[in-house]
Amino acid sequence: MSAAIQPATLEQAIEMGLRPEEFEAIAEHLGRTPNFTEMCIYSVMWSEHCSYKNSIMWLKTLPKDGPHMLVKAGEENAGIVDIGDGLGCAFKIESHNHPSALEPYQGAATGVGGINRDIFTMGARPIAQLNSLRFGALEEARTKWLLEGVVKGIGDYGNSFGIPVVGGEVFFDESYHQNPLVNAMSVGILETNRIISATASGVGNPVYIVGSATGKDGIQGASFASKDMTAESAEDLPAVQVGDPFQEKLLLEATLELAGTDAVVGMQDMGAAGITCSTSEMSAAGGVGMDIHLDRVPLRQQDMEPFEILLSESQERMLVVVKKGHEAEVEAIFEKWDLHAEAIGEVTEGPHLRYFVGGELIAEVEAHNLVLGGGAPVYEREYEEPAWFAESQTFDATTVAIPSLEEAAAIAESLIEQPNIASKRWVTDQYDSTVGTVHRGANRPSDAGVVSVRGTNKALALTVDCNARYVDADPYTGTAIAVAEAARNISCTGAVPSAITNCLNFGNPYNKEVYWQFVHAIKGMSAACERFQTPVTGGNVSFYNQSTLEDGTTKSVFPTPTIGMVGVMEDRSKHMSLDFKEKGELLFLLGEVTNCIHSSEYLANIVGVKRSPAPHFDLEAEAALHSAVRAVIDAETVQAVHDVADGGLFVTLLEMGMPRGLGFDIVTDSDIRLDAFLFGEGQGRVVVSCLEDQQDAFLDVLEAHQVPVVLLGHVTKGKLQVDGHLFGYVDEYRNTFDNVLAEEMEA
Secondary structure: OOHHHOEOOHHHHHHOOOOHHHHHHHHHHHOOOOEHHHHHHHHHHOOHHHHOOOOHHHHOOOOOOOOOEEEOOOOOOOEEEEEEOOEEEEEEEEEOHHHHHHOHHHHHHHHHHHHHHHHHOOOOEEEEEEEEEEEOOOOOHHHHHHHHHHHHHHHHHHHHHOOOEEEEEEEEOHHHOOOOEEEEEEEEEEEHHHOOOOOOOOOOOEEEEEEOOEOOOOOOHHHHOOOOEOOOHHHHHHHOOOOOHHHHHHHHHHHHHHHOOOOEEEEEEOOOOHHHHHHHHHHHHHOOEEEEEHHHOOEOOOOOOHHHHHHOOOOOEEEEEEOOOOHHHHHHHHHHOOOEEEEEEEEEOOOEEEEEEOOEEEEEEEHHHHOOOOOOOOOOOOOOOOHHHHHHOOOOHHHOOOOOHHHHHHHHHHHOOOOOOOOOHHHHOOOOOOOOOOEHHHOOOOOOEEEEOOOOOOEEEEEEEOOHHHHHHOHHHHHHHHHHHHHHHHHHOOOEEEEEEEEEEOOOOOOHHHHHHHHHHHHHHHHHHHHHOOOEEEEEEEOOOEEEOOOOOEEEOOOEEEEEEEEEEOOHHHOOOOOOOOOOOEEEEEOOOOOOOOOOHHHHHHHOOOOOOOOOOOHHHHHHHHHHHHHHHHOOOOOEEEEOOOOHHHHHHHHHHHHHOOEEEEOOOOOOOHHHHHHOOOOOOEEEEEOHHHHHHHHHHHHOOOOOEEEEEEEEOOEEEEOOEEEEEHHHHHHHHHHHHHHHHHO
């Protein structure tokens, strides 16, 4: 008896990441003990990464309906929203955290490749990429190694593939020291009548594997992503895939050419779990089975075992179900692009997947039993509020001394030197932001990336947002803020928020306190998405983002529910930028000003108070603000718009002035403590500038929206002045702001 079909043991199942009760459930369903190959199949398909077994119950509570939805969460590889003119926008965000922790260059590069394949597999041409990156303390050697590798991996793959990076964020905190987060988002455009489904159908239709050959890289990658990082994780390095952006570019063009024919029944990217996942998910979606001959799969290494072929996560591969009779047409397209296109099986009546080698049946499993929404386990985990949560809510801001104007000036200089506040140019300069499309934000800096939709007057506004410090302080409020900030960034460009995708990064779901964070984050996300009418189109859950320390204890990363949002701008000529245009512009602050310094960069890393409540947040006031901002932009009554976020009002004003070397002269509110006014991160505020002859029209538009507004001051030639006190000059600040990361990386 070959090793491939020998009965599996409980010990093997546990080693593969399955629980004893899951092994029993598999045997009961099969009516026999699974063989080794079948156990490998179940181990990846029932892993957290593929089955979402510890999260799906709560994910189902997220709002999925909205005015623009074409493809909802869970229906296909990515969600799609209708943007008009017969066009749809396909977009999705996913994590590649564990691979990036061990091999940052390839981990990040293949994360970019995988998320782009999810988009073009549906028939959409990717037009933009974004990313959200989290690392430990910048001064640590490991952080620098990870940052350098991840950024180079993203840049090399994305630049070679030819899709611009138009937005993102980089955040540093010691909680990410061993376990960085690398979340990649891709956005594409397609004709709404040409969406390709990831569904198999048509008994007798041939099944093709197309793209690159299959190797041993990435084997058991899904299982690797479903466990904690430990000192021994480096032994799992073979689980990290190796990407080739030039192959991906060929695959993109071949796939889109194929999408223009009538030859395709269904198609799916081979991501996590490779052939296993694509065959099982496509079959389950169509209620059919497949016969797959593994010895027909093009291989890079000839000594591969059946389970290795099944589980390999080699990049740049797709599974395509082709209409019978169109085989030659499909093969000709891929031959033209110098890519493999091999028929490896056919669709059967089902419900079984049967895998063969040399004519010998080596595994037979039921597709439906393997997948999310089918027979994969669903668990309701216990959770409890952490003891520190109640303690952090007792923080009293009056225990922090209010700085004088002179002290505030010194704080401002220190604040812009913080890695979370300083310019990320060292990162973004390694990305091509204009290749292959019209990225309007490249020359018009704005709160979200803005990409023209060719052939129309429209543009898409794109952003990724999450302040994980807020989520750690209060998962419900912090996650609602993440959604609100994304919507605020979209609105500040003049676009209307449409829908979100999410990447939910948390620690071990079996930890009751971690699961409490997850549950409350989902509830906060739901509340905010419902208010902004931005349904969840799909995304990714990444658990086990924690490290096992030398003393045996574990440390989770900050809970980080990253929000990727898409907005639609009907008339791109009204795209609003964030930069002051000329001296003398009037500065107004929209939204409520409060005495809040909670969870701010100032409080956490200047004052040194690490635990406090989430910042002030009012969901209804936030929604009213967004409507008001869009209205004043549409009425063409403002010159610049920028939201108040990390670093507070002072940083917002500085970011508005630096692009053109302009400064500001403002007056604070005597009823608000100085540090809260300048550096507090209370939500729901936006700064706008307007010309004097725009002022009356601007205020008239605002009056209908009942949003608080206060005149802050005016734009100067370059001087930074607060309450008559000189804080310095914009050129001095800009020199520091632009070079902090580069200098630290070179230190």
